[in-house]
Structure formats: C-alpha cells, structure tokens
Amino acid sequence: MITQETIDKIMETARIEEVVGDFVNLKKRGTSLIGNCPFHNEKTPSFNVSAVKGIFKCFGCGKAGDSVRFIMEHENYSYPEALKFLANKYHIEIEETVDYKQDAEVQQTKENLFIISQYASDFFKKELWEGEEGKAIGLSYFKERGFREDIIKKFELGFSPDIWDALYADAIKNGYKLQYLEETGLCIKNDNGKIYDRFRGRVMFPIHNITGRIIGFGGRTLKSDKNIPKYVNSPESPIYHKSNVLYGLFQAKKAIRDNDNCYLVEGYADVLSVHQAGVENVVASSGTSLTIEQVRLIGRFTKNITILFDGDSAGVKASLRGLDIILEEGLNVKIVSFPDGHDPDSYMHHVGAGLFKEYLEQSKKDFILYKANVLLAEAGSDPIKRAELIRDIVESIAKIPDQIKTSIFIRECSNLLKVEERILISELNKIRSAKIKKAPTSPQPIAPDAVAKSTDFREDPSLVKETNELQEREIIRLLLTYGHEFVSWDEDAEKMYIGPFIMSNLTDVQFEDPVCRKIIEIYYKEIDLGHLPTANQFIKSDDNEIAHLAVTLSSSPYHLSENWYDKHKIYVRDESVNLKSTILGGIFHLKKRKVDGMLENLLIEIKTETDPVNQEILMKKYALAKNLERSISEFLGSVIVK
The missing domain is CATH 3.90.980.10 (DNA primase, catalytic core, N-terminal domain)
Incomplete structure (x- = not known):
C-alpha cells in the first residue's frame, strides 16, 4: 500500500495541465484550457482543464476529476496504478507500507x-x-x-x-x-x-x-x-489493439502539437527515416488500413494530417478510398507523393535530410484536389469514367462537416472537372439527403446509468424536475467556492468564515439529494473538529460520487471574455462582488423551495382531513408556512402570484 506521504507528494507535484496535455491538445480560453475530449468522440471542444483548481471536466460526456482520476479513466488503471504512473512521470520515489517486488508475479x-x-x-x-x-x-x-x-x-x-x-x-x-x-x-x-x-x-x-x-x-x-x-x-x-495504436506517436506527440500537423506514413522504417531527417511529427498506421480510432487519436493533437504516399500509383488509388474517414472527423488532409519507385524511407536516404524536408514543404497538395487529379488521369476522356469520378469526388466533399470548406471545394472542383457548380451542388444535396434517409429516425433509448451519471444540473436542468436538487447543489457550490473565505459584510460587523455561516443557517434544512447530503454531513463533522474543508478535499475524495459532484460544481463551460471590458468597456458584475447577496440568495432560495414543498403537502392533508379539529390545526400550520414563504419571497424580491 502506498504511504499517505507519497500520495500527498504526488498530488502536490502533478500538474493537471501537464498530465492531460500528454494526451490532449489544449488551448487557452479565458482562465481555463480546452480541447477535444479523449473519452468520447466530438468535433467541438467541450473538455475543460482548470490549472488553478487542478481539475478537468468534460461538459459533453460528464467525465471529471483530478490528475489521478484522469489517468485512471484514460488508461483504465486502478487508483494505485494511476499513482505509480504519475510518480514515474515526476520521478517521485514510491514508498509503500509493505514490501513490493515488481516482477512477473504482480497482481494485475x-x-x-x-x-x-x-x-x-x-x-x-x-x-x-x-x-x-x-x-x-x-x-x-x-x-x-x-x-x-x-x-x-x-x-x-x-x-x-x-x-x-x-x-x-x-x-x-x-x-x-x-x-x-x-x-x-x-x-x-x-x-x-x-x-x-x-x-x-x-x-x-x-x-x-x-x-x-x-x-x-x-x-x-x-x-x-x-x-x-x-x-x-x-x-x-x-x-x-492495433486499430487503436499509431507507431511512433509517443515519440511524435510533442512535435505534432508544436507544428500543428501530423505526417502519416505506412511503415516502421518510414517513421525512422522521417525522424532522422529532423521531422519528428510523424506516425505510421503500421501497414494496416487507417481506422477511425487512429484518426481520432491524431485529432487529439492536431486538426491537420499530411499523408506521405509512395510512388506506387495502384497503392495510391487504393489508399485514397479509405481516407474519407479523416474528412468525416473534420480534419484537414493534405497529400505528398514521392517519385515512382520511392517511399518516404528510400527518398530521404536518396536526397538527404535537407532536400527531403524542402520536398515535404513544397509538394503538399490538398486531398480533394489531389484525388480529383489522380482520378482524372485514370479516366482520361472516357465519359462514363469521368461521371463516376465526379460522383466519387462529390461523395468525399459530402463527408466534410464544415460548410465553408465544402463550398470552397465545390468551386475548386467545378473549375478542375469543367462541371457547373450547380450540378455539383445538386449531386452533393442528393448524397446528403440519401444519408439522412438512411439514418435512424426513431429516438435512441437512453441507458439508465447514462442519466444517473449526468450529475451536472447546469448540463440538463430538465433532469432536476420538481425536486430541490438545483437549489441544494447551489448551496454545495457556494460552500466549495467561498466556504473558506474570511469576510465582513458590514462595516461594523466582525469578520467571519462563509462556510460556518452557511452551515449555521441550514440547521433546519434536510437535504434530499444523497450526494449533497453526504457532503453536508462531512462539512458538519469537519467544523465540529475545528477544520474548514476546502473544495480540493472533496475533489480528491475516495468517494467517486462526492469527487465527481465537487468537480462538476467547481467547473463551468462558460468563460467571460476579457474583451468585454478591454475592447468594449462593458463591465459585467461578478457574483463575488456582492458575496452577501450571493450567499443569502442561495440559502433563501433553498428555504423557499422547502417551504413551497411544505405548503403543497399541507394543502393535500387539508383536503383529505375529515376531522374539523385536525383540519383547523392544519390550517394554522398552513398560515404560518404561508407567512414564512411571504417573508422569504420579499427578501428575494419575488412576486407571489398564488
């Protein structure tokens, strides 16, 4: 078992942006970093990393956690295996409470x-x-x-x-x-x-x-x-699993990210030769047909792929048929072909590293136009073959999700193929219509666990329905975000910690959501012990439900652009500017929900109660609850309609 001292050292040393950055191409947005989620297929980034909070959160699939949780999810590791992975990355010596000999007899x-x-x-x-x-x-x-x-x-x-x-x-x-x-x-x-x-x-x-x-x-x-x-x-x-692996990606991933481009070759020797020429952003499909998983793997690091073809024309034509999957994933594809009889390996050794690098830069051609030229040369003047190649090209263009790129390629191919744009557009629409008709129209069933895992009320408020979940989670968010802050709300008042203030105002409130209730119970226990819990304590909890909710409530898919003030001189108030209003608003919104629920239950009891004495008692309770609701509503600035 790994000692707590070692775990603490790993947690303190591991930087979430570095750990995730080894697997995902991250770009800065506001105070966070964003990228395409490695846990599900997406073309628009919804994967957020907060270096300040040390957490990641995908607002698409819901995966969330810290550095250890990321490695556990990505590599399918156990908790100790993920800790050892990070220890190895940061050269931290593992101390364990029992002797451990790493040999062929390990447990996993x-x-x-x-x-x-x-x-x-x-x-x-x-x-x-x-x-x-x-x-x-x-x-x-x-x-x-x-x-x-x-x-x-x-x-x-x-x-x-x-x-x-x-x-x-x-x-x-x-x-x-x-x-x-x-x-x-x-x-x-x-x-x-x-x-x-x-x-x-x-x-x-x-x-x-x-x-x-x-x-x-x-x-x-x-x-x-x-x-x-x-x-x-x-x-x-x-x-x-060969369909999920690219030879040389481990050695190439940094260069791919730095150059925002990935060269794709066929074999092991090609990768070695291109590396030797000083071009390190190169990987190989290892002789297998390119798979969708491999394309998505590249897509984590760049949106640009350059295919290096050898001079075998038959091989080129066969390969072209399988590259539409790259277009479907929204990646940009260019082609470099070598003279007959040469592949990247032989050509590099034939001309030398310097001329090889020059050739790569000067010989790049866009995939669609390259494909059109290859097929045109094959079709010659045969009208039937030319008609087939036009359909082939338009089918490739139809795979491109970006409408602007589609429009540009239609125009370019119109000039190249000597065909009117409207005819190509008509054929494009036919292909897309046929695809839509083939797609299933009935809604897909939702797995029960998929709903259970969606614990972010901001992602789908409809899941909350008539429960108090939204208000309860808002209280938890306020505790995690501001609980440790030491403030004074009035000039003459003494300073106080927000966490204990919130908790003292919740003694009469019973939380319904089981995860929220667990967090509240932990908070009460820690305060009784003289401790003030931090968000990080819950984020790193051994309880997966607590950790997931803590990360979710500490994350947001939205970031206020600095341009609002820097360029437009528009000042947008932050909730932290008036913490008193923010905190009391959260508390009283929850209490109002609780009182509303109490009123609904009392109305049902009044309607069903037949004993006049009991009915009068219930009416008095209802009046008291109604007065309480009115007081809370006045504070919140609400208008009571009923």
Missing part, C-alpha cells in the same frame, strides 16, 4: 503484460547491441539502411536471435510465466506442446502506447525466403 493481469513486454524489449535491445548474432546481422542491417545509432536507440530497436526458444528460455530463467509470454504473443505453444519464439531471427520494432509503455512488437525478417512473411506483428491482447 494487464500490469503483468506490460512488464513482460518491457522485459522482452530489453532482451531484444541487449541482443542487438551485445549479442554476436545481433551485432553481426541486426545492427549491421539497420546501419546499412542508413539509420544512425541515436535513432536506433530512440525507438528502442532490437534483435531476436534465430533460435527457437531464446526469449522463452531466458524469460523462464528470470521467473516470468509462460501464461504472459503466450498472452502477449511473444511465445507460441504448438499442438505437440513445443514452445517457440514468435519473432525468432528478426529485427524488432517495439510499439509504444501514448504514455510510452511497450504494448507490442513488429518483427522484420532478414531472410530472402519468400515463404517466410516479411513482417510479423504481435497479436491482439488486453494491452494491444
């Missing part, structure tokens, strides 16, 4: 797979740099391909000896279990029970996840035997 299955994968990577690296076969064959191969040693080390390349069970034998000797070697695909057991290494006799390309942990491998054979597959990749496992 996923952690076992991470550990065995890291062990395998270390084994392959050692074989490459120290093994006789590794140096003679593997290292020589990489150097013959023109890769510098710093690039080989940066990407942790390795070599698997051409021996049936070299990795297996070493792993078992060091205490690792066959179960995890098989689950990661590093070793295979055949029908006869014989165990052998999957990657024997291959140079190795470790595949990292976005946080830098090794999750799989790609192995290239150096043999010329055509019966042996050129590349072998790790199979799917609990830690490796």
Whole structure:
C-alpha cells in the first residue's frame, strides 16, 4: 500500500495541465484550457482543464476529476496504478507500507503484460547491441539502411536471435510465466506442446502506447525466403489493439502539437527515416488500413494530417478510398507523393535530410484536389469514367462537416472537372439527403446509468424536475467556492468564515439529494473538529460520487471574455462582488423551495382531513408556512402570484 506521504507528494507535484496535455491538445480560453475530449468522440471542444483548481471536466460526456482520476479513466488503471504512473512521470520515489517486488508475479493481469513486454524489449535491445548474432546481422542491417545509432536507440530497436526458444528460455530463467509470454504473443505453444519464439531471427520494432509503455512488437525478417512473411506483428491482447495504436506517436506527440500537423506514413522504417531527417511529427498506421480510432487519436493533437504516399500509383488509388474517414472527423488532409519507385524511407536516404524536408514543404497538395487529379488521369476522356469520378469526388466533399470548406471545394472542383457548380451542388444535396434517409429516425433509448451519471444540473436542468436538487447543489457550490473565505459584510460587523455561516443557517434544512447530503454531513463533522474543508478535499475524495459532484460544481463551460471590458468597456458584475447577496440568495432560495414543498403537502392533508379539529390545526400550520414563504419571497424580491 502506498504511504499517505507519497500520495500527498504526488498530488502536490502533478500538474493537471501537464498530465492531460500528454494526451490532449489544449488551448487557452479565458482562465481555463480546452480541447477535444479523449473519452468520447466530438468535433467541438467541450473538455475543460482548470490549472488553478487542478481539475478537468468534460461538459459533453460528464467525465471529471483530478490528475489521478484522469489517468485512471484514460488508461483504465486502478487508483494505485494511476499513482505509480504519475510518480514515474515526476520521478517521485514510491514508498509503500509493505514490501513490493515488481516482477512477473504482480497482481494485475494487464500490469503483468506490460512488464513482460518491457522485459522482452530489453532482451531484444541487449541482443542487438551485445549479442554476436545481433551485432553481426541486426545492427549491421539497420546501419546499412542508413539509420544512425541515436535513432536506433530512440525507438528502442532490437534483435531476436534465430533460435527457437531464446526469449522463452531466458524469460523462464528470470521467473516470468509462460501464461504472459503466450498472452502477449511473444511465445507460441504448438499442438505437440513445443514452445517457440514468435519473432525468432528478426529485427524488432517495439510499439509504444501514448504514455510510452511497450504494448507490442513488429518483427522484420532478414531472410530472402519468400515463404517466410516479411513482417510479423504481435497479436491482439488486453494491452494491444492495433486499430487503436499509431507507431511512433509517443515519440511524435510533442512535435505534432508544436507544428500543428501530423505526417502519416505506412511503415516502421518510414517513421525512422522521417525522424532522422529532423521531422519528428510523424506516425505510421503500421501497414494496416487507417481506422477511425487512429484518426481520432491524431485529432487529439492536431486538426491537420499530411499523408506521405509512395510512388506506387495502384497503392495510391487504393489508399485514397479509405481516407474519407479523416474528412468525416473534420480534419484537414493534405497529400505528398514521392517519385515512382520511392517511399518516404528510400527518398530521404536518396536526397538527404535537407532536400527531403524542402520536398515535404513544397509538394503538399490538398486531398480533394489531389484525388480529383489522380482520378482524372485514370479516366482520361472516357465519359462514363469521368461521371463516376465526379460522383466519387462529390461523395468525399459530402463527408466534410464544415460548410465553408465544402463550398470552397465545390468551386475548386467545378473549375478542375469543367462541371457547373450547380450540378455539383445538386449531386452533393442528393448524397446528403440519401444519408439522412438512411439514418435512424426513431429516438435512441437512453441507458439508465447514462442519466444517473449526468450529475451536472447546469448540463440538463430538465433532469432536476420538481425536486430541490438545483437549489441544494447551489448551496454545495457556494460552500466549495467561498466556504473558506474570511469576510465582513458590514462595516461594523466582525469578520467571519462563509462556510460556518452557511452551515449555521441550514440547521433546519434536510437535504434530499444523497450526494449533497453526504457532503453536508462531512462539512458538519469537519467544523465540529475545528477544520474548514476546502473544495480540493472533496475533489480528491475516495468517494467517486462526492469527487465527481465537487468537480462538476467547481467547473463551468462558460468563460467571460476579457474583451468585454478591454475592447468594449462593458463591465459585467461578478457574483463575488456582492458575496452577501450571493450567499443569502442561495440559502433563501433553498428555504423557499422547502417551504413551497411544505405548503403543497399541507394543502393535500387539508383536503383529505375529515376531522374539523385536525383540519383547523392544519390550517394554522398552513398560515404560518404561508407567512414564512411571504417573508422569504420579499427578501428575494419575488412576486407571489398564488
């Protein structure tokens, strides 16, 4: 178990903007940072990070929390695993109350797979740099391909000896279990029970996840035997899903963010070569067709993708068909194609780093126009093929969600294809109409837990209905925001803390919302102990419901622009300017709701009561409650209609 001192140190050191920034491209807006949520698909940013409060909140899907909660949600880690992840990021030594030896016998299955994968990577690296076969064959191969040693080390390349069970034998000797070697695909057991290494006799390309942990491998054979597959990749496992992974993203994510562009190539060697040319914002789909998950992964860091195509025209045409998914996600796509016979790897080594970088900058073409040119060249003067290509191009344009971009592409393609704009627009409308007709018209059922998780009354006030939830949560928000402030509301009055003042005015109020009630109970206990709770205490609570509500009530999707005053000289009053009115307003609005509920219940009792004596008692109670309501309403400036 991790000691409390270590937990406190991690919490104090971890900066939410740095932790989230490793996974999401954040931009400043007002006092907060915003970006596209990594937990659900969205094109308009609704994911907010507050560096001051140390919290994140998505106003789209509702996910919220601090640095630890973010890592738990994003990496599917347990609480201790998330703490260890942050400790490793900030180089904090973990102190635990019991001895802990990190080896292949750790408790969590996923952690076992991470550990065995890291062990395998270390084994392959050692074989490459120290093994006789590794140096003679593997290292020589990489150097013959023109890769510098710093690039080989940066990407942790390795070599698997051409021996049936070299990795297996070493792993078992060091205490690792066959179960995890098989689950990661590093070793295979055949029908006869014989165990052998999957990657024997291959140079190795470790595949990292976005946080830098090794999750799989790609192995290239150096043999010329055509019966042996050129590349072998790790199979799917609990830690490796190839459709969700981009090779080189861990090494490239900072450069992608800094350059606001991501170069996309096909293979491992392409990534290494482009890196070696000094262009580090490059990733590969590792030979698989580009998936929607991979596109969304890139979309976290930039809205601009540049595809690097080799000179194989057949391959280009096949690839063009699968790139519309990028347009659908609202990303901008450009294309760079290389001369026939060259791919990014070969062309970089052919012309050198300097000319390669120049070529990338000078040869970018917009995807739609590039696609139109390629298909035009193929169609020639054949009218049927030209008609087909026009539909193909318009279908791609129809995928673009931005109407301004759509309009520009229609105009550009009209000139290029020699077709009137109105005809292209007509075809575009047909495609979109057909898509709308195919879309389901009946409302989708809402999962019960989806409603339960929506705990932000500001996101959907309709969920509150006739309960007191909105007013109760407003009280909690005021406690979290201003409870620790020491103020004097009147010139002659003594200073006081707002938190205890609010609580002293709620002694006659019973909270109905269970989470609000828990927070109020904690607040009372802390005050009795002489402590004044802070918002941070609730945000970091072990109770997920309390933590989620605390983050939600400490966040807002709206930010007042400084331009209101700086440019327009319009001063907008803040609620903190008159805290007395804000606090008393919150208290009396809640009390009014409670009294209104009391009046409704009394009316029902009066109507159903048959005993005249009891009915008179109820009428007196109703009159007293009505007077109380009138007093509260007068304070709030309300007009009572009934």
